[in-house]
Amino acid sequence: MKRLPLLVVGLLLLISWSQSASDFYIIEGQYDGYEGDIFLIRALHSDYYLDAFEEEQAIVSNGKFQFSLSKENKYPLPFFIRSGNSMSSGFIMESRDQELFLKEVNRMSKPRIECVNSTVHKEDLLLYERRKASIDSITSSIDRIHSSGFSNDSIQKLIEIERAIYNERTELIIKSFAEDYPASYVSFWYLVFSIEHQGYSPGIDEAYQNLSPEIRASEVAAVFEQRMLVAKMSQTGNYFPEFETK
Incomplete structure (x- = not known):
């Protein structure tokens, strides 16, 4: 007992x-x-x-x-x-x-x-492959600029130009991917990244509206819509931090 x-x-x-x-x-x-x-x-x-x-x-x-x-x-x-x-x-x-x-x-x-029965990782890698040439291009361009011997002001201006080109290319790739995979959370999250990183873009907003109703009805989509509205209203054009860790 x-x-x-x-x-x-x-x-x-x-x-x-x-x-x-x-x-x-x-x-x-x-x-x-x-x-x-x-x-x-x-x-x-x-x-x-x-x-x-x-x-x-x-x-x-x-x-x-x-x-x-x-x-x-x-x-x-x-x-x-x-x-x-x-x-x-x-x-x-x-x-x-x-x-x-x-x-x-x-x-x-x-x-x-x-991960069993998951397509997310495959789609993530597929988008990365679409972006790889652009990523390699800006990486090599920035390395070349830093080793050019130009003044710091010139280096910063040239890097800003390269970033603008890279951002434009990236947006086009992400919009195209979202058109091909409208029911993918990979599409959704990279549209989110685009707004969070670069600020509001009508093209990204339009691509989001064309995602599947299931994604747009999700809780994370509600968060995005609110933050995208703030970005749209501000229209400052400032560079958003790439990642927040606090």
């Missing part, structure tokens, strides 16, 4: 742990050749994450790590991986159990993602 209370307590603890664990999606990760802290960071304002995500930290040991993602996050969401002083390229991850595979962490790399 003395064993019964202990058994009951054990069962209650097990039930409590199971319920707690079921509140999260599990992201198993592999990063060979690295040991230490690694972080999963949101790529946009916390409102887009329904105030259910700030930052996840894990320790890579023997090439393995694990993140958890609250099930309050119902939609595919954009993230960064940070390792030391390095940051990955942004990527979109499903709100479900999945696996991340990292070869390196830098602005030109994305993790490989394995």
Whole structure:
């Protein structure tokens, strides 16, 4: 009889742990050749994450790590991986159990993602391939400008010109992709990035209006519409921060 209370307590603890664990999606990760802290960071304002995500930290040991993602996050969401002083390229991850595979962490790399019955990662890579020539072009142009020996003022002006060209090309690519994939959250998030990074654009607004009714009825779309309206009203033309991490 003395064993019964202990058994009951054990069962209650097990039930409590199971319920707690079921509140999260599990992201198993592999990063060979690295040991230490690694972080999963949101790529946009916390409102887009329904105030259910700030930052996840894990320790890579023997090439393995694990993140958890609250099930309050119902939609595919954009993230960064940070390792030391390095940051990955942004990527979109499903709100479900999945696996991340990292070869390196830098602005030109994305993790490989394995997720059952998901097309998000494939679409994200497809859009990245469409943008790659433009990304390579601005990267090489900026490197060339920095090594030109020009004055700092001239360098800044030339970089601004290259950024304007790059932004115009990027907008065209994103609009074209959204036309091809109107029911894709990859399309949605890159339209969001365009407004958040560059400010309001009638072309991006039009591309958003042509997305599927299901996406435009989502909670994250409601956040976007509100923030896009503010950007439209301000019309300052200022460069929006690429990623907010606070």
